[in-house]
Amino acid sequence: MxxxxxxxxxxxxxxxxxxxxxxxGTKIFQFARIHSxxxxxxxxxxxxxxxxxxxxxxxxxxxIEDDARIEENVKIAMSSADEQNLxxxxxxxIKDPYTGFSKxxxxxx
Numbered sequence: 001m002x003x004x005x006x007x008x009x010x011x012x013x014x015x016x017x018x019x020x021x022x023x024x025g026t027k028i029f030q031f032a033r034i035h036s037x038x039x040x041x042x043x044x045x046x047x048x049x050x051x052x053x054x055x056x057x058x059x060x061x062x063x064i065e066d067d068a069r070i071e072e073n074v075k076i077a078m079s080s081a082d083e084q085n086l087x088x089x090x091x092x093x094i095k096d097p098y099t100g101f102s103k104x105x106x107x108x109x
Contacts, residue, residue, distance in 0.1 A: 023060065041078065 008022050011030040020034055023042030028034070032050045040046065041060035051069045052058075059078035064070065
């Protein structure tokens with residue numbers, strides 16, 4: 001594990017290209033791959049095997065779960081699906097880039 005001057009945690013085997021800004025308190029777990037020209041805000045969590053392509057901007061307090069892929073030029077604001085105004089029976093569905101299947105999560109109990 002590497003410690004950065006900004007109190008970040010960067011696990012061994014995480015690959016981070018040049019010209020990447022990482023905010024204070026962010027954790028990047030093993031085997032994550034972060035390409036160039038990426039900005040990651042403070043207190044974020046980047047899971048194992050996450051791939052973040054070029055020119056991505058991620059706000060503060062964002063959690064990206066294991067195995068996710070963020071394509072080029074994407075901006076992720078400081079927010080959570082759990083905080084959105086959704087009906088009780090609505091779900092969040094995310095397509096898995098590797099299998100093509102959707103993973104669904106009930107937002108509210």
